[in-house]
Amino acid sequence: MAELSYRDAVAAGIAQEMRRDPRLVMLGEDIAGAGGVFKTTVGLLDEFGADRVRDTPISEQAILGAAMGAAMTGIPVIAEIMFSDFLAVCFDLLANEMAKASYMTAGQVTVPVVVRTANGGGSRFGAQHSQSVENWTMMIPGLKVVAPSTPADVIGLMAAAIRDPDPVVFFEHKSLFAVKGEVPDAEHVDRLGTAVVRRPGTDCTIAALALMVPRALEAAERLAADGIDAEVIDVRSLVPLDTSTILGSVAKTGRLFTVEENPRLCGWGAEVASIVADEAFWDLDGPVVRITTPHVPLPAAEALEDLAIPSVDRIAATVAGSLG
């Protein structure tokens, strides 16, 4: 096992797949010559050449359109939208075109595109470059949605997303880029639609995504010191959603906490809470509690941003308060 940063795992995962499938191409702003503004695509231009790794104009609609048109006609594509906030400038292509093409054409058309994008807060970039927008895509029928929290998952889920014949939105978390972790030396392909129990526990379940996973784990360690044994689930994939792992855990623990970085209203936690509160109604010993960023745009100042996004403190305190 080698150790790799989450950042480098992005390029590693893409390279693994570009070596395997000579058709696979990628495009985006500053991804080729510059290796990406987050340095997540360094080396790919050199290895795969300018025909397969393309810099684009600042034209997100043209980027996703080119990806979709190529994918419809036999070329799988990885498209980068630099910051996930910018999905808003090409939302029509994503939500109305890619997502609906297979359905509208009764399966004549399929769209094997991975839309990679840097998501989430913690960089003090302010309201237009810090959003967690998983729910923007989860709510659109026809899109699959993945958000890894570890370098190994970046590679494994990237490979799974690329091999998937449907459009997949792949959220890379900006505040995880520097995090290091073990990755398999051999080819690594994971499965979409599978959550992972990162920490087994018996007293309650904490379901978290992306940056919230390490925070939930740290909170769980603190809670353990207080005698609360929390099970932490890394949701990983919002669509498909691994409801059996979550429901199974809740059947055991009787309590669920969701930890979302997206602002409160209509977040993925609401969906999970509504499923659990319905299907595990008789298992629950207390209400499902959602820990979220408050329903506000994000502030820029360090002091404020840290208050807005769920912290280890807030997670631990909320769980302890609810169970206590």
Place this chain on the structure above:
Amino acid sequence: MAELSYRDAVAAGIAQEMRRDPRLVMLGEDIAGAGGVFKTTVGLLDEFGADRVRDTPISEQAILGAAMGAAMTGIPVIAEIMFSDFLAVCFDLLANEMAKASYMTAGQVTVPVVVRTANGGGSRFGAQHSQSVENWTMMIPGLKVVAPSTPADVIGLMAAAIRDPDPVVFFEHKSLFAVKGEVPDAEHVDRLGTAVVRRPGTDCTIAALALMVPRALEAAERLAADGIDAEVIDVRSLVPLDTSTILGSVAKTGRLFTVEENPRLCGWGAEVASIVADEAFWDLDGPVVRITTPHVPLPAAEALEDLAIPSVDRIAATVAGSLG
């Protein structure tokens, strides 16, 4: 009290406010000379003139941008986006600009814009002209969201939205345009953030929005014949959300059903369910059940579309099945 169609109530509501506030203007595609493609703005050009009622190019970003820029500088604006599906082509202006301007500038800027748009299914228009996208806007901090179900509410909530100093997305339901109802003769101004109990009942609560309200009411009548006395709440306003009316009702009935036209994942019903399952946990006699359009893009054929969107039959059967 005069009787007016929901369609005519739109123009009536706008006219009431344009008479009151000489600064108020509106813009959109085909709204002036043609009176709107849904004939919801007929007569406004004649009464208020081409300076205040403007046809635009097919440029939704320019439309919302013009609205925002004018609103920031002293001119309240009503902007029409013809079909709500098209919010995707101007989502950046809506979600990243209008919604965040006040917050990012610490209140220096306010954006008194009403974005009117035709929402919802039932017209056999297919996947790109039939969506219910309330949740696209509800999930964005900084937007208010309204969806009236009656002609009187169209007028009253339109007036409230126009007088509100924040950006409000106003969803007009395509399948309600032909519906008639009584409207007050005098100036009519309602309040955002207020739900209305349309039918009192004791056995369960059904919370519905827009087109789902008449369907829920009809289902309630059928259920009454079977001895189930359902309370039906017209949610009307998603942001602000009148949680006290909903929680109050559930405290009484012990059961909640939400009826959503939007596809399942991350719909407003998930948010309501998560609130009720948390805050009314000990009031609930059974799980909150969400009745939604399945998580699929919408099909065009009549036979299929009618199966997709919650029907009176489905609502009544689901409630009866859960309570029975």
Place this chain on the structure above:
Amino acid sequence: MSTEAPPGRDEGLFDYAARPPRLPDPIDDRLDEAEIPREVRLGLYRTQQVLRQFEKRAYDLFMQNLVKGTSHLSLGMEAVAAGFAGAMRPDDYTFATYRGHAHTLARGAAMEAVMAELLGKENGLLGGKGGSMHLTSVEHGMMGSYAIIGAHLCIANGAAWSAQMRGTDQVAVCFFGDGTTNIGAFHEALNMAAVWELPVVFVCENNLYMEYTPIDLTTSVPHPAADRAAAYGLERILIDGNDADAVYLTASRVIQRARSGGGPSLVEAVTYRHGGHSRADPGKYRPADEVEAWLERDPIPAYHRRMLRVGVDEGELVEISRDVAQAVDEATEAAKAGVPPHPDAVYADVWADGGWEWRN
């Protein structure tokens, strides 16, 4: 068509009635002499007949309330679809808007399947899932009809890029309206196509109107597409969209350019719709003299006259027309005989595996 400054700019912005009518140029008879093979011309004639007769029937079916939803006819605009389809190779790609019946048929999709789709039947081209606005027939290179303005220009680029990468010499042809030239995606698509020298042809069917609003009132140049070609380093191409030969000649030239690596083109074909924007619209906002002048310039009788001038026998033309009429009748019956889609279709084809599950 005259190219004076748009009336919107200086003389009062929104007064439809005050607008002078925009009259068609006379047909260019010199095109009689164009070197277009007889069989090609007969093909163009037949295609135009198919589009015209099919859509007239579709219109009748709306009137009988058998077609639900909306639909957008190309009556009066057939020469554009016919001329381009005639110049395309079977493996070339078409991308169209909601106004896509003509382009779908012109590429060879079966009338029955198209008609059944309008009727929302299981034997429809899309099994009733897509409807009038989303006609698609991948086997005929018809890569879809897109109902939200702008996106498909970007998607057409992708198909052209794919052809480039796969080393084929396929060309993508993308049709759209005059109103579409004012949306952002138009600009992004044209720029990317030019920079990447993609084998794509953008065809603006300028029928002088958006839905109900005249295009001059919302556009900063008289010719919404042609006057913008230079902004992408492209040639200015403005043609008579009501003359199938004019369209065919230009189509052949720009498709050949794209096929041989010469990059994209932007063509503006001026035309007019005989009816309203969509089924519900009688089109009353158009000056009567304008409508009349354009009806006079109906592409189909004009092409009929040209065929006679270039020596085709009237009988042959009548026979084509009769053939088509019979085919339309048969297609109509077969479409009507279709059954509604099976309820399970609601849940089919969200994913490529045919399913819809979003959870386990």
Place this chain on the structure above:
Amino acid sequence: MSTEAPPGRDEGLFDYAARPPRLPDPIDDRLDEAEIPREVRLGLYRTQQVLRQFEKRAYDLFMQNLVKGTSHLSLGMEAVAAGFAGAMRPDDYTFATYRGHAHTLARGAAMEAVMAELLGKENGLLGGKGGSMHLTSVEHGMMGSYAIIGAHLCIANGAAWSAQMRGTDQVAVCFFGDGTTNIGAFHEALNMAAVWELPVVFVCENNLYMEYTPIDLTTSVPHPAADRAAAYGLERILIDGNDADAVYLTASRVIQRARSGGGPSLVEAVTYRHGGHSRADPGKYRPADEVEAWLERDPIPAYHRRMLRVGVDEGELVEISRDVAQAVDEATEAAKAGVPPHPDAVYADVWADGGWEWRN
């Protein structure tokens, strides 16, 4: 600057290194004779000094890790901001991008407030809520810095439209980069502005690069803004963005045109940034000879020389520069002395009433 065809088109699409450097034109000394009042020139000089010295200090503070987040400097590009601000009336509107420090200061916002905002302090221009990319000072007509490419061109139209409706003769000036000319909103904004004859001036600060990618590699025309003006019926305007007098003269002319009802303008001002795109970027992707040539054409020493040529006393200039240095020092101290925002600020100002509640 030379205007040859962009190297991207024919000679291999993506090879940065192979690109010839894009060298600046020499300064136009004839502008010494321009009729610009002495006080105006002194003002332009002072503004450029403010921008330069302020941003150099900001850069130092990043290096000391006192500024969190990102930031985008206009070092080397000061003449554009100074020239336009000098030609604007106090009640005119400015719209800028994330690269907005210069425009905010040029309109008169206090250095302390801007510096404190970069430091995330309560005494910041936005109380720390917005940060470097969203500087706004409505009282100075600075209507915001927008960090997602394109939108603010559309918003600037709205402010111009509002001025039209309110019957004032205010003008909106909207700044953006070369890369921004390829996004859809650019096109929508320009077309609407032209059709509605809005009092808005669009200023493309062409610094030859997007973030790290040379603009030629992604743009279908050599001059991304100027070569597209005709697509909106507008005059082609291409100026030296490194000469404050050139900018001032053009700004005065186009602002006057907008103010007097003559409609919008699109100006391309060619310039260069001395550093990288944003704080993290050393800008190494640029050919060394290109960087060197543009450093030689630094607008500030050039303007200093012009001032001497037109007879301004060196001492006066030195004094301005010293004044500014002292003001920057004071602003830095005051900003540093500020406290972090109160935690309640997280929940403030979502709504116009100052609150954030989404439920009752």
